Amino acid sequence: MSIGQLAxxxxxxxxxxxxxxxxxxxxxxxxxxxxxxxxxLGPLLTPYDPNQLYVGPVLSPPSVVHLMGTDDLGRDxxxxxxxxxAASVFGPVVVVVLSTVLGSxxxxxxxxxxxxxxxxxxxxxxxxxxxxxxxxxILAVSMFGKGLIAPVxxxxxxxxxxxxxxxxxxxxSELGKPYMAALRIQGVGSLAISFRHLLPALLPAILxxxxxxxxxxxxxxxxxxxxxxxxxxxxxxxxxxxxxxxxSLLNGAPEQSLFPALLVVLTVLSVNILxxxxxxxxxxxxx
Amino acid sequence: xxxxxxxxxxxxxxxxxxxxxxxxxxxxTLQVAPGExxxxxxxxxxxxxxxVRAVAGLLPDGFTVEGAIRIDGQDISELPAKRLRDIRARRxxxxxxxxxxxxxxxxxxxxxxxxxxxxVAGESADAAARRAMELLAEVxxxxxxxxxxxRPGDLSGGLLQRVMIAATLAMDPPILLADEITxxxxxxxxxxxMAVLADLRRTRQLAVLFITHDLxxxxxxxxxxxxxxxxxxxxxxxxxxxxxDAREPYTQRLLSAVLPADxxxxxxxxxxxxxxxxxxxxxxxxxARGGRREVFVAVDDxxxxxxxxxxxxxxxxxxxxxxxxxxxxxxxESADAGTVSVKGEDWTTPARSARGRRQRARIAQMVFQDPYxxxxxxxxxxQCLTEAVAVHRRSASRAELRARVDELLASVRLDPTxxxxxxxxxxxxxxxxxxxARALAADPEILVLDEAVSxxxxxxxVEIxxxxxxxxxxxxxxxLMISHDLAAVRRLCDQVxxxxxxxxxxxxxxxxxxxxxxxxxxxxxxxxxxxEGWVPRRRIPARVSVPDDSTGAASGSSTSAPITAxxxxx
Numbered sequence: 001m002s003i004g005q006l007a008x009x010x011x012x013x014x015x016x017x018x019x020x021x022x023x024x025x026x027x028x029x030x031x032x033x034x035x036x037x038x039x040x041l042g043p044l045l046t047p048y049d050p051n052q053l054y055v056g057p058v059l060s061p062p063s064v065v066h067l068m069g070t071d072d073l074g075r076d077x078x079x080x081x082x083x084x085x086a087a088s089v090f091g092p093v094v095v096v097v098l099s100t101v102l103g104s105x106x107x108x109x110x111x112x113x114x115x116x117x118x119x120x121x122x123x124x125x126x127x128x129x130x131x132x133x134x135x136x137x138i139l140a141v142s143m144f145g146k147g148l149i150a151p152v153x154x155x156x157x158x159x160x161x162x163x164x165x166x167x168x169x170x171x172x173s174e175l176g177k178p179y180m181a182a183l184r185i186q187g188v189g190s191l192a193i194s195f196r197h198l199l200p201a202l203l204p205a206i207l208x209x210x211x212x213x214x215x216x217x218x219x220x221x222x223x224x225x226x227x228x229x230x231x232x233x234x235x236x237x238x239x240x241x242x243x244x245x246x247x248s249l250l251n252g253a254p255e256q257s258l259f260p261a262l263l264v265v266l267t268v269l270s271v272n273i274l275x276x277x278x279x280x281x282x283x284x285x286x287x
Numbered sequence: 288x289x290x291x292x293x294x295x296x297x298x299x300x301x302x303x304x305x306x307x308x309x310x311x312x313x314x315x316t317l318q319v320a321p322g323e324x325x326x327x328x329x330x331x332x333x334x335x336x337x338x339v340r341a342v343a344g345l346l347p348d349g350f351t352v353e354g355a356i357r358i359d360g361q362d363i364s365e366l367p368a369k370r371l372r373d374i375r376a377r378r379x380x381x382x383x384x385x386x387x388x389x390x391x392x393x394x395x396x397x398x399x400x401x402x403x404x405x406x407v408a409g410e411s412a413d414a415a416a417r418r419a420m421e422l423l424a425e426v427x428x429x430x431x432x433x434x435x436x437x438r439p440g441d442l443s444g445g446l447l448q449r450v451m452i453a454a455t456l457a458m459d460p461p462i463l464l465a466d467e468i469t470x471x472x473x474x475x476x477x478x479x480x481m482a483v484l485a486d487l488r489r490t491r492q493l494a495v496l497f498i499t500h501d502l503x504x505x506x507x508x509x510x511x512x513x514x515x516x517x518x519x520x521x522x523x524x525x526x527x528x529x530x531x532d533a534r535e536p537y538t539q540r541l542l543s544a545v546l547p548a549d550x551x552x553x554x555x556x557x558x559x560x561x562x563x564x565x566x567x568x569x570x571x572x573x574x575a576r577g578g579r580r581e582v583f584v585a586v587d588d589x590x591x592x593x594x595x596x597x598x599x600x601x602x603x604x605x606x607x608x609x610x611x612x613x614x615x616x617x618x619x620e621s622a623d624a625g626t627v628s629v630k631g632e633d634w635t636t637p638a639r640s641a642r643g644r645r646q647r648a649r650i651a652q653m654v655f656q657d658p659y660x661x662x663x664x665x666x667x668x669x670q671c672l673t674e675a676v677a678v679h680r681r682s683a684s685r686a687e688l689r690a691r692v693d694e695l696l697a698s699v700r701l702d703p704t705x706x707x708x709x710x711x712x713x714x715x716x717x718x719x720x721x722x723x724a725r726a727l728a729a730d731p732e733i734l735v736l737d738e739a740v741s742x743x744x745x746x747x748x749v750e751i752x753x754x755x756x757x758x759x760x761x762x763x764x765x766x767l768m769i770s771h772d773l774a775a776v777r778r779l780c781d782q783v784x785x786x787x788x789x790x791x792x793x794x795x796x797x798x799x800x801x802x803x804x805x806x807x808x809x810x811x812x813x814x815x816x817x818x819e820g821w822v823p824r825r826r827i828p829a830r831v832s833v834p835d836d837s838t839g840a841a842s843g844s845s846t847s848a849p850i851t852a853x854x855x856x857x
Contacts, residue, residue, distance in 0.1 A: 177660060178655045178656075178657065178660040178661040179660060179661050179662055179663050179664075181614075181619050181653075181655070181661075182653070182655060182661045182662070182722075182725070183663075184618070184619065184644065185617050185618070185619070185648060185651075185652060185653050186648050186652070186674075186675050186678055186725065186726075186728070186729065187641070187644045187645035187646075187647070187648030187649070187678050187679065187729070188674065188675075188678050189641045189678075190641065192674075196674070197663050197665075200665050201663075201665070
């Protein structure tokens with residue numbers, strides 16, 4: 001007898017996953033939870049002041065005193081990783097949320113009204129599509145100054161067309177289905193149809209796109225910081241740390257770049273694994 | 288009887304499931320001999336389709352088959368995979384219910400037809416093309432050369448189904464598996480396809496396993512009929528003596544479910560609630576090649592009136608414009624010319640405001656053909672009905688909404704315990720009851736039924752028609768029934784309008800029109816209904832000669848020349 005039967009078939013998909021011993025899902029979930037916790041509580045847990053120079057010897061390898069070693073200025077890498085977590089994790093979250101909300105709105109308006117509304121909105125998003133996100137971000141930084149806000153907003157705009165294209169195609173096909181005609185004949189209002197019927201139907205696609213978007217946003221933001229246009233030294237940010245660790249890397253001390261890089265990879269990987277699973281449930285709930 | 292080419296010996300098929308495996312087919316034994324048509328009849332969910340899928344190797348993952356399925360006496364489970372694939376490619380042909388879903392819309396008919404000839408039989412492209420054209424001609428497709436260059440979107444459903452049949456014949460298989468191949472077709476097209484099948488079976492000695500839920504059709508075209516219920520074959524009968532021989536209550540129920548062609552209710556004479564006058568609608572269709580725009584006249588000068596509490600049927604084949612007419616009335620399309628007036632108000636253009644739509648919703652509601660598609664698959668029955676009620680009763684409390692939903696469930700005789708289910712865990716009949724309940728939520732005065740029973744099993748059809756009749760009597764709602772099924776229309780309607788190619792060819796009281804049709808087209812529709820002693824006739828003569836025999840089913844009997852236009856491509 002399976003656990004599902006014991007629970008009378010009423011168990012959440014998460015519990016079922018765990019019950020089915022999906023090791024990848026469990027691992028990704030644990031890693032993600034740890035990273036989020038680290039991003040939220042990180043600043044409170046730092047063993048040293050993350051910006052305090054020469055708390056130890058320069059470029060010391062991991063030791064009991066400095067778990068991740070120290071960087072080229074003798075700062076504690078662990079403290080800097082913890083302090084930089086928030087910006088590194090929540091920056092991409094903001095990008096994904098903004099681009100998804102805006103992109104879906106544009107897409108649904110486009111699909112709903114069709115005609116010239118659709119034509120205008122689609123052309124505009126196509127123009128934005130033609131500009132690479134990184135270029136847009138660099139442009140924004142040069143206009144609004146360095147820091148995290150400008151690149152986050154720029155990337156949100158840059159990712160918008162990707163979301164809106166996908167959602168528009170899905171919305172058009174969904175709106176063409178008989179149940180949408182049935183809802184209109186019943187006199188159900190446009191907003192109710194959009195929020196109660198259309199969006200839930202598009203959710204699997206939107207979710208899948210968001211997790212992929214998160215990965216790209218994290219890497220793009222790290223790249224912007226890496227280029228010195230995002231978070232500014234001495235602020236600790238995983239991208240900045242990877243970037244400023246470059247010379248040390250060549251001197252045979254990889255820790256400064258390695259640990260933040262590892263965290264970026266782990267975060268992106270876990271988000272994608274979780275996203276794929278959640279999308280699969282949403283799809284199955286649909287079938 | 289000669290040795291069977293296809294044989295099931297105690298076959299059971301088991302599906303995996305979250306709550307443990309479920310056996311869908313139990314101990315099924317049957318044989319099909321060369322030149323024989325064996326009908327496998329039962330309601331949906333009775334295991335018919337799974338049985339043919341097992342032969343073709345198309346069962347979903349995790350399904351297991353016990354017992355032996357033999358092709359030419361060989362148990363297919365004992366064959367190595369490569370050999371089995373070869374046997375399936377050469378010995379089996381399979382035709383499905385929805386040809387459009389099984390054809391790649393981007394590839395031409397020619398590509399599709401020649402694929403197997405080139406890849407499996409190893410013919411040259413030229414030889415394959417010649418052979419493909421012969422096959423298309425054999426199944427009665429006019430102008431095969433042109434069709435070879437066209438894509439599935441350019442062909443009607445009946446033509447596509449014939450393309451599918453022709454393609455399966457490419458490898459000259461001795462066995463044809465036909466799974467509900469005419470269910471999605473009009474009666475006249477169904478007759479064409481069945482006539483083609485009858486010819487092929489005679490000329491090629493095809494063994495046909497013919498799956499259908501339509502007992503009247505099975506009785507007319509099969510030699511023997513195996514009746515399947517809940518995965519078991521309950522009895523196998525000779526088609527010609529089926530009515531007399533049927534012993535099983537299930538078979539008798541299926542037989543009695545075939546719609547009786549009687550019932551007639553009185554006339555109603557009152558100020559009409561719905562008046563349609565001079566309605567016109569054209570669509571601009573971009574043709575497949577070159578992007579040239581073609582004008583397609585869907586509705587041409589259509590007019591009729593519906594009395595309050597009355598019932599009017601609009602019959603015709605698909606493409607006759609009957610559904611477009613219904614959609615204009617319900618505000619899903621706008622008319623190009625003409626007027627629709629309901630209770631004296633002008634409804635010609637769709638309501639612009641949400642308030643306007645709500646007001647109209649209280650007067651006219653619609654029930655669609657496929658309840659699975661017309662219900663939101665994410666909503667439970669209760670959510671769906673609550674939404675439909677709440678639209679019109681914005682101030683109602685939770686308890687009031689709940690009570691009204693329970694009332695609606697009762698009015699469509701739906702078990703309240705089903706209220707928390709979603710459409711996928713309901714049967715076709717239950718789903719359609721939900722759709723009807725939803726349409727009744729606003730207490731409408733007109734109920735538009737767009738092929739509302741066409742996708743259902745015969746027994747369910749009768750249930751739903753009986754229900755609609757009762758609802759009409761109880762609530763006094765007027766019915767506008769769009770259907771290609773004359774028997775269903777006769778069951779429910781007082782008046783009938785016959786449409787063809789967007790025009791009304793005949794109209795009047797149902798008994799007058801159906802018992803004494805004036806228009807040739809009405810007569811044709813009536814002739815195409817499968818019944819006892821019915822022999823499907825080809826309206827389009829086959830190009831290749833078919834040996835004529837006493838049944839008169841061959842090419843020689845095609846008499847009515849004007850009908851050829853029926854098969855025009857759209």
